[in-house]
Amino acid sequence: MQKLLLFVDKLSTWVGQAFAWLILLLTLQVSWEVFARYVLSDPHAWAFDAMVMLYGTVFMMAGAYTLAKNGHVRGDVLYGYFPVRVQAGLDLALYILFFIPGVVALVWAGYTYASESWAINEHSNITADGPPIYPFKTVIPVAGVFLLLQGGVEIVRCIQCLREGAWPSREADVEEVDVEKLKEMVHVRDEDIATLDAELGTRGAGGTPAGRP
Amino acid sequence: MKRQAWFGLSIMALVVVLVFVLMPSPSQMTNGHLGLLMLALIVVAIMLGFPTAFTLMGMGVIFAWFAYYSRDPSLANRQTLDLMVQRTYAVMSNEVLISIPLFVFMGYLVERANLIEKLFKSLHLATARVPGSLAVATVITCAVFATATGIVGAVVTLMGLLALPAMLRAGYSTQLAAGAITAGGCLGILIPPSVLLIVYGATAGVSVVQLYAGAFFPGIMLAALYVGFIILAAKIRPSLAPPLSIADRYIDLPRFAQAVSATISHKVIPGLLGALRSRNSPELPRGDLLRHLGIALLPLLAAVLLMGLIHRGITAPEQVDATQGLVEMGSEAQGAGNEPGRELAAQGELAEPKDEGELKEPPADGELAEPPVEGKASQSPAAAAKADAPPAGEAPAGQPAAAAPAAAAENAAGVDGERRPAPTGYWIAVALLAAVLAAFYAVFTFTRLEIFKMLLASFFPLAMLILAVLGSIVFGLATPSEAAAMGSLGGLLLAAAYGRLKFPMVRESVFLTAKTSAMVCWLFVGSSIFSAAFALLGGQELINQWVLSLEMTPLQFMILSQIIIFLLGWPLEWTEIIVIFMPIFVPLLPHFGIDPLFFGLLVALNLQTAFLSPPVAMAAFYLKGVSPPHVTLNQIFGGMLPFMGIQVVALVLLYLFPAIGLWLPNVLYGR
Numbered sequence: 027m028q029k030l031l032l033f034v035d036k037l038s039t040w041v042g043q044a045f046a047w048l049i050l051l052l053t054l055q056v057s058w059e060v061f062a063r064y065v066l067s068d069p070h071a072w073a074f075d076a077m078v079m080l081y082g083t084v085f086m087m088a089g090a091y092t093l094a095k096n097g098h099v100r101g102d103v104l105y106g107y108f109p110v111r112v113q114a115g116l117d118l119a120l121y122i123l124f125f126i127p128g129v130v131a132l133v134w135a136g137y138t139y140a141s142e143s144w145a146i147n148e149h150s151n152i153t154a155d156g157p158p159i160y161p162f163k164t165v166i167p168v169a170g171v172f173l174l175l176q177g178g179v180e181i182v183r184c185i186q187c188l189r190e191g192a193w194p195s196r197e198a199d200v201e202e203v204d205v206e207k208l209k210e211m212v213h214v215r216d217e218d219i220a221t222l223d224a225e226l227g228t229r230g231a232g233g234t235p236a237g238r239p
Numbered sequence: 240m241k242r243q244a245w246f247g248l249s250i251m252a253l254v255v256v257l258v259f260v261l262m263p264s265p266s267q268m269t270n271g272h273l274g275l276l277m278l279a280l281i282v283v284a285i286m287l288g289f290p291t292a293f294t295l296m297g298m299g300v301i302f303a304w305f306a307y308y309s310r311d312p313s314l315a316n317r318q319t320l321d322l323m324v325q326r327t328y329a330v331m332s333n334e335v336l337i338s339i340p341l342f343v344f345m346g347y348l349v350e351r352a353n354l355i356e357k358l359f360k361s362l363h364l365a366t367a368r369v370p371g372s373l374a375v376a377t378v379i380t381c382a383v384f385a386t387a388t389g390i391v392g393a394v395v396t397l398m399g400l401l402a403l404p405a406m407l408r409a410g411y412s413t414q415l416a417a418g419a420i421t422a423g424g425c426l427g428i429l430i431p432p433s434v435l436l437i438v439y440g441a442t443a444g445v446s447v448v449q450l451y452a453g454a455f456f457p458g459i460m461l462a463a464l465y466v467g468f469i470i471l472a473a474k475i476r477p478s479l480a481p482p483l484s485i486a487d488r489y490i491d492l493p494r495f496a497q498a499v500s501a502t503i504s505h506k507v508i509p510g511l512l513g514a515l516r517s518r519n520s521p522e523l524p525r526g527d528l529l530r531h532l533g534i535a536l537l538p539l540l541a542a543v544l545l546m547g548l549i550h551r552g553i554t555a556p557e558q559v560d561a562t563q564g565l566v567e568m569g570s571e572a573q574g575a576g577n578e579p580g581r582e583l584a585a586q587g588e589l590a591e592p593k594d595e596g597e598l599k600e601p602p603a604d605g606e607l608a609e610p611p612v613e614g615k616a617s618q619s620p621a622a623a624a625k626a627d628a629p630p631a632g633e634a635p636a637g638q639p640a641a642a643a644p645a646a647a648a649e650n651a652a653g654v655d656g657e658r659r660p661a662p663t664g665y666w667i668a669v670a671l672l673a674a675v676l677a678a679f680y681a682v683f684t685f686t687r688l689e690i691f692k693m694l695l696a697s698f699f700p701l702a703m704l705i706l707a708v709l710g711s712i713v714f715g716l717a718t719p720s721e722a723a724a725m726g727s728l729g730g731l732l733l734a735a736a737y738g739r740l741k742f743p744m745v746r747e748s749v750f751l752t753a754k755t756s757a758m759v760c761w762l763f764v765g766s767s768i769f770s771a772a773f774a775l776l777g778g779q780e781l782i783n784q785w786v787l788s789l790e791m792t793p794l795q796f797m798i799l800s801q802i803i804i805f806l807l808g809w810p811l812e813w814t815e816i817i818v819i820f821m822p823i824f825v826p827l828l829p830h831f832g833i834d835p836l837f838f839g840l841l842v843a844l845n846l847q848t849a850f851l852s853p854p855v856a857m858a859a860f861y862l863k864g865v866s867p868p869h870v871t872l873n874q875i876f877g878g879m880l881p882f883m884g885i886q887v888v889a890l891v892l893l894y895l896f897p898a899i900g901l902w903l904p905n906v907l908y909g910r
Contacts, residue, residue, distance in 0.1 A: 046753030049344050050745070053731075056341070056724030060717060074334075077720065082331030084340055088757035097754045098290035099762060103810040104251070105288025107244035113288070120289040124297025128765075131300050132327060135320035139328070166327055200747045202755070203392035205864055212356050214400045222404050223867030 027182070028194075034179045035094050035197060038172055042091020045084055052080040071153040079162045086165050090172035093180065095199045114187035121181050129174050136166030247286060250810055254282050270309060274778020277302050281769065281819065291815055292758075295765030299323075303772035322775075326767045330760060334720065335441040340756040341723030342432055346388040347748035348730030349704070352737050354697050355384050355397050361693035363405070367488040371473030371480035373409055374416065375466050377402040378423040382462045385427025387701050389434055391850060392861050395424035399865040409487065412479045413870055415472065418878030421858035422465055422885075425850040428813065429843050430458030432708055432723065438759065438817050439839045442766075443825040446836075452713045452904040453840050460899060461844065461889045468885055495527045496685040507535045507683045534695070535688055538679065542672050549668075554659050700736075704729050713907065759814060766818035779826060786827055793831040800824055800838075801845055801890065808849030812857075816846065836910075840900040844893060847886050851879045 056077055063069040092098055105113060142148075143160040150156030187193050209215070258279040262272060277298060284294045303322055307315040330336065363376035377398060385394045398420045406416035428435045431451035440447035473480035492500070495514075503513040511532045514523050683691075708726040711717040717725065734740040773779060791799065807816045821842070828835050850858045859875045866875075893899050904910055 042753060042757075043750055046749045049340050049749050049752050049756075053341060053344060053724050053727040056721055057728045060721050060725060077337055078332045078334065081337040081340060084753060085756045085760035086331060088753040089761050092754045092757040092761070093290070095754060097758055098292050099758055099812060099814060100288045100290055101285035101811060101815070102288065103247035103286050104244055107247075108288070116287050117289060120284070120287065120294065120297075124284075124289065124301075125293045126297075128293055128296035128300050128768075131320060131323055132296070135324035136327070138320070139324040162331075163328065165331070166324060200750050202390065202751055203396050203861060205396060208393065208396050209400060209865075211351075211353050212397060212400050214404075218404065219865070219867050222407060223869050226407060226867060226869040 031179050031182060031194075032197070034175050038090040038094040038176045039197070039199070041172060042088045042094075045087035046091075048080050048084045052077065052084070055080065071155070072157050075150045075152055075157050075159075079157075082162060083165050086169035087172070089169055090176040093173065093176045094196070096196065110193060111188055111191055114184045114193070118181060118184035118188065121177060121184065125177050126174075129170055129177060133167050133170035133174060136163075136170050140164040140167055247810060251283050251286050254279050269777070270306060271777040271781035273302070273305065274773050274776035275781060277773060277776065278778060278823075285815060286810060292761040292765040295762070295769040295819070299765065299768035299770075299772040303768070303775055306772060306775040322771055323768055326771055327764050330763045330767055333441060333763075335437060335447055336760060336763065337720040338437050338447070338723045339434055339759055340752055341720060341727050342389065342434055342437070343755045344748060344752040345708075345723060345726040345730045346390050347751050348727060348734055348745075349701070350384075350388040350390055350393050351744050351748060352730065352734040352739050354701060354733075354737065355380065355394075356401060357693065357697035358384060358701065359398070359401050359405075361690060361697050364488065364490060365690045365694060367483055369470060370477070370482065371411075371415075371469040372483060373402065373406045373411060374419040374469045374473070374480055377406070377416075377419045378426075378462060378465045378469065381420065381423025382426045382430065382458075383698065383701050383705070385424055386430040386433075386458075386705050387427075389427045389432070391424050391427060391858060394427060395420060395858050395861040396865055398424060399862045403862070403866055403870075406480075407867075407870075409483060410481045413874045414878035415469070415479050416878070417859075417862060417866075417870065417875040418880075418882045419465070419469060421851060421856075421862055421875065421879050422847075422882035423462075424858055424861075425847050426458060426462055428850070429454060429461065429847055431455055432705070432712070432719075432726070433843075434759070435813060435817070435843055435846065436839070437719070438763075438814065439821065439842060441763070442817055442821045443835050443839060445839055447719045448712055448715070449836050449904045449908060449910070450839055450843075451709060451719070452907055453836055453900040454843055455709070455713075456903060457840055457844055457889065457893050457900045460892070461847070461886065464885050464889055465882065468881065490686050490689050492685055492689060493527070495523050496531075496688070498523060500685050505684050506681075507531070507685055507688045508680055510685065511535065531688060534692060535683065537695075539676060542676055546669055546672060550661055550665065553665060554661050700733060704733065713903075715907075762814055762818055766822075769819070770822040773822075779823065782823060783827060783830075787830060791831075793833060796827070796831045797833065797838075797841075797894065801841060804842055804845050805848055805852075808846060809852050811849070813846045813849050816849065817842070834901070836904065837897055837901060841890060841893060844886065844890050848883050851883050851886075 055073070059070060059073040059077075105116075108116070140160065140163040143163045148159050148163075150159045183194050258276060262276065281294065281298055284298065285291050300319060300323060304315055304319045307318045359376060359380045362379050363373055366372040366376045366379070369375050380402070381394055381398055384397075385391065388394060402420055403416055406419075407413065427433060431454050433454070436450040436454055437447055439445065440450050469480070496510075499510040499514045503517075504510040511528050515525070515528050515532070517523075704726065707729070708722045711725070712719050712722045716722075731740060731745075734744065786796070804816060804820070807820060824838070825835055828838055850856060853859070853876055856876070856879065859872060859879060862875055863870070863872050901910075
């Protein structure tokens with residue numbers, strides 16, 4: 027069981043990270059287009075479509091990855107203060123109440139939407155002779171399926187947590203605010219903070235809060 | 240359970256009680272009431288801590304189905320699914336939101352280029368004589384760095400590691416130190432290019448370009464108010480922020496500079512010129528002298544170029560746009576081309592010309608000052624620049640202070656053909672600039688030259704990156720997404736220039752960008768389904784009717800809405816507040832004759848407080864995470880309070896003088 031969970035985690039992560047590289051492509055594509063337009067005077071009609079598709083694909087396909095890393099924004103007023111089992115219980119209930127209906131509807135609707143687009147061989151109408159748009163629309167159900175898979179894993183995690191009273195561990199991933207890495211970046215060591223704390227302590231005891239040591 | 244939990248629970252209970260009190264009995268319930276119920280439920284559901292995007296999506300789907308079912312049961316399934324996928328696709332192909340991953344990517348890259356340490360050090364030395372200098376430097380560092388990166392958590396953490404120990408060691412009060420860091424770190428969400436404004440623009444249907452133009456000055460104003468407050472506090476109660484000791488302000492001069500200040504003059508220009516003339520001592524390598532002279536003359540060259548370009552702009556036979564010159568200010572100090580297109584293409588290079596001087600100290604600097612000018616003059620059609628750049632370089636040899644007006648005068652005399660004469664205001668500006676430059680060079684000592692060199696390596700590249708990105712958006716040279724892409728490229732080059740461009744660093748930035756964009760954009764998917772359902776149920780109409788029936792004056796409405804947003808900032812994050820509640824407020828604005836752009840600026844300013852207000856004040860927790868254990872959370876919160884007060888003052892100022900925000904968009908876009 028645990029193996030399966032971790033496998034789905036890995037799958038979501040791998041897919042999300044693979045598609046994340048499109049951001050670099052997007053940066054280069056848009057920069058190149060600006061260069062082509064201003065300097066080479068040779069703009070491309072498909073550039074706008076390409077930009078939209080890259081952006082849309084990146085964030086849709088990263089949805090499951092973000093869920094796997096617990097990266098979707100949560101209202102944190104109460105949640106953090108709840109006991110772990112309460113957290114798991116709430117999550118479980120809301121996954122079933124909100125997540126499953128929402129994402130199932132998305133996959134279903136996305137599937138019909140994309141299949142209609144394939145059926146009529148739809149092309150973008152932003153410019154004349156636009157690029158095909160059906161692969162882009164296919165992203166909706168595909169991203170939805172990955173999300174659903176990952177949601178299933180999260181539900182099992184909630185149940186495990188309810189049973190064991192502790193959240194099962196996740197695989198580590200790059201963090202936005204990784205304190206250890208930031209410390210390393212600006213060359214601050216834990217000892218420095220401890221030294222400073224000791225200084226503050228003695229100063230406070232001496233009763234001269236603003237005095238120079 | 241802790242105090243915070245009870246606080247949250249009581250808010251939740253309050254919402255539930257209000258729902259019961261205000262709802263009519265089930266027999267009289269209409270769909271509109273169902274909509275209001277849905278709004279109340281979403282607040283409760285969000286507070287339960289389930290990922291907000293999916294809460295919104297799930298609740299939206301369920302309520303949309305109800306709404307359709309009540310009209311025509313047979314079509315309900317089909318219509319709900321259609322609504323859902325169309326809303327999703329609209330977010331996927333929303334051209335405004337494209338900028339989000341690009342700006343986020345730029346932010347991560349700039350953060351990882353690791354300029355903050357240098358930036359703080361140089362700013363703190365540069366402001367050493369100002370009262371409360373460390374705190375002032377902290378706010379400025381935060382403002383610049385947070386603006387370029389937009390990542391509040393990282394900025395607060397980094398400053399907590401760098402500036403907090405420095406301030407505490409210097410005997411600053413813990414509250415003031417904590418307040419400066421947390422308040423400064425949040426400036427990034429207000430000062431453009433910020434993601435908050437993109438999200439607001441996409442939600443409220445306001446042009447992001449105008450929002451950026453509008454938010455620039457309020458952001459600067461807020462930062463200036465912070466700095467003013469700190470200086471005032473340090474003046475009135477020096478015990479809060481004692482001045483730095485001489486040892487802390489000491490700057491090590493290079494050997495030649497020591498020799499020159501000892502023998503000739505401690506002022507840079509006379510000292511270097513004198514040393515160049517004497518040219519006998521082995522202590523004074525000529526290369527060093529020339530290189531430093533070049534650096535020392537950079538401000539003068541920049542000023543001459545700027546005024547020359549503006550002159551060209553305002554006297555051009557075919558009036559282009561006087562403001563063109565301003566954009567170029569960004570590019571020209573970098574030594575980039577001054578054609579709009581070039582500027583964009585070259586924007587990425589901005590880091591390089593600058594730090595060449597710093598990173599590989601040796602010979603690059605001598606060229607640094609001159610070539611950009613000539614290179615520019617030759618590539619640009621600006622004959623004026625060509626004509627006056629070389630004299631400008633030579634003039635200071637005689638009398639540095641008088642050079643600017645002289646060069647500008649030559650410029651005017653040289654090119655005036657069918658050109659119109661420049662207005663008097665321009666010459667007043669030239670005279671003022673000359674006076675400022677004169678004052679600058681009069682006090683420009685070798686110590687200050689060292690500081691200037693440090694700023695050149697840290698402050699200016701970032702400021703140029705921001706100004707170039709912002710300038711090209713605001714002056715219409717590029718769309719926000721294009722400018723954001725160029726900014727990301729600039730971030731890559733900046734990282735490369737500082738030797739930090741390595742594969743793991745890019746990989747981390749890419750992955751983080753994917754996660755952050757997914758977080759924001761999925762929230763958009765959820766909220767657009769949710770607000771569609773809300774509108775379907777007629778909740779929006781009900782609210783409109785109710786608000787209109789209150790017969791408020793625009794002022795009352797404005798105050799009420801800002802108070803509501805302020806209060807929402809306590810339990811919720813800014814993303815949630817904007818994507819869920821702005822669709823409710825914005826349709827009401829036309830009735831009160833309020834400009835959605837102006838409203839957006841007020842909201843952006845207001846949401847600054849969302850980061851500082853307990854209990855969800857992210858900034859405070861990030862700071863606590865890296866501060867010594869003796870610094871308590873209450874001290875941090877206490878330190879944030881005066882800064883929250885300043886935010887309210889700024890809000891009132893902006894409301895009383897809308898021109899602070901609206902002047903620039905009005906001038907530029909003739910709204």
